Amino acid sequence: EAEVAQSPRYKITEKSQAVAFWCDPISGHATLYWYRQILGQGPELLVQFQDESVVDDSQLPKDRFSAERLKGVDSTLKIQPAELGDSAMYLCASSSRLLGGEQFFGPGTRLTVL
Amino acid sequence: GIQVEQSPPDLILQEGANSTLRCNFSDSVNNLQWFHQNPWGQLINLFYIPSGTKQNGRLSATTVATERYSLLYISSSQTTDSGVYFCAVEPGTNDYKLSFGAGTTVTVRA
Numbered sequence: 001e002a003e004v005a006q007s008p009r010y011k012i013t014e015k016s017q018a019v020a021f022w023c024d025p026i027s028g029h030a031t032l033y034w035y036r037q038i039l040g041q042g043p044e045l046l047v048q049f050q051d052e053s054v055v056d057d058s059q060l061p062k063d064r065f066s067a068e069r070l071k072g073v074d075s076t077l078k079i080q081p082a083e084l085g086d087s088a089m090y091l092c093a094s095s096s097r098l099l100g101g102e103q104f105f106g107p108g109t110r111l112t113v114l
Numbered sequence: 115g116i117q118v119e120q121s122p123p124d125l126i127l128q129e130g131a132n133s134t135l136r137c138n139f140s141d142s143v144n145n146l147q148w149f150h151q152n153p154w155g156q157l158i159n160l161f162y163i164p165s166g167t168k169q170n171g172r173l174s175a176t177t178v179a180t181e182r183y184s185l186l187y188i189s190s191s192q193t194t195d196s197g198v199y200f201c202a203v204e205p206g207t208n209d210y211k212l213s214f215g216a217g218t219t220v221t222v223r224a
Contacts, residue, residue, distance in 0.1 A: 031210060042118075042200055042214030043157075056211065089155050095160040101145055101210055103202075 002026040004106035006092050012112045018080035021109045025094030027075070029054075033103065034067055034077050037089040082113045098099065116141045116205045120215035126224045127191045132144065135186040135218045137201030144175050145204040148186050150197050157200065160186070191222045 005024040013019050025032050028049050035043035046065065046098065048056040052072040064083070069075040079086055089110050095103045117140035127133055135223040137146070148160040161168050161175040168175055172202075188195055198219050202212040213219065 031115045033211075038154075042202070042216050043212075044214070045211055048211060056209070090156075091155075091157065093157075095210065097210065100162070101204065102147065102159070102162040104159060105216055107154065110155060 004092055004094050004104055006109055008109055009107060010110050010112075012114065013082050014114050015084055016081040017042065019082050019111065020079075021077045021090050021092075021111075023075045023077070023092030023106060025092070026096075026104055027074075028061065029094035029096045029104075030072070030074050031095045031101075032069055033095075034075070035091040035093065036064035037091060037108075039088070043089075043091055046077070048050040076096050079111075082111075087111055087113045116137055116143070116184055116203060117214050118201060118203055118213050120199075120201055120213035120218050123216065125218055125220045127188075127220065129193060129194075129224050131191050131222075132189045133191060133220070135188070135199055135201075135220075137184040137186070137203075137215055139182050139184075139201075139203050141182070141192060142206035143179065143182075143203040144206050144208065146179075146184050148175055148184070148201045149200045149202065150195075151200060151217070152197055158196070160199075164184060188220070191220075193222045193224055196222045 032049040034046045037043040047067045049069045091108045092106045093103045149157040198217040202214045
């Protein structure tokens with residue numbers, strides 16, 4: 001069964017360090033999303049890609065966060081420098097507009113910033 | 115942006131009981147999804163239901179788009195049903211983005 005892959009599953013880092021998360025969407029899904037979920041809340045969209053282009057990054061803190069999807073397949077989300085408030089679950093999802101747009105999520109990366 | 119409200123925030127059930135979770139949304143939507151977040155944090159797709167009624171085993175869902183709400187029914191609950199249930203909607207602006215509610219935390223006791 002096709003799944004969204006993410007790595008690492010867990011990351012512990014110290015503040016001011018750089019971290020990177022990787023996502024591989026379901027094959028054929030042109031739309032890729034990065035969400036952030038703070039404990040006790042629902043996920044919130046950080047960035048949306050259509051193929052290799054950014055469609056929406058209005059909620060991405062661009063002073064420290066960056067995201068890329070160079071070949072329109074897998075994607076990397078980077079934080080530099082990490083801050084204590086960045087501790088959260090980072091979720092990647094993908095969808096296909098041709099198949100109706102249902103979003104499927106990966107297992108997530110749980111980030112702890114010390 | 116669109117507002118998504120889920121109720122109740124917390125639900126404690128005895129194994130075997132039935133329950134109903136509600137999701138209200140403030141504007142028209144193209145799509146609506148229900149998810150179950152497992153203890154490891156992964157969101158598991160339950161239903162993709164912009165309108166109508168669907169059933170999958172002991173779970174079923176109904177969305178009444180004209181009245182801006184959706185219901186998730188859990189019948190004969192089991193301990194494995196415990197977790198957080200999220201409703202997420204895609205506004206009717208064709209931007210393909212999901213807005214999530216705050217979730218309902220379900221605890222099923224043996």
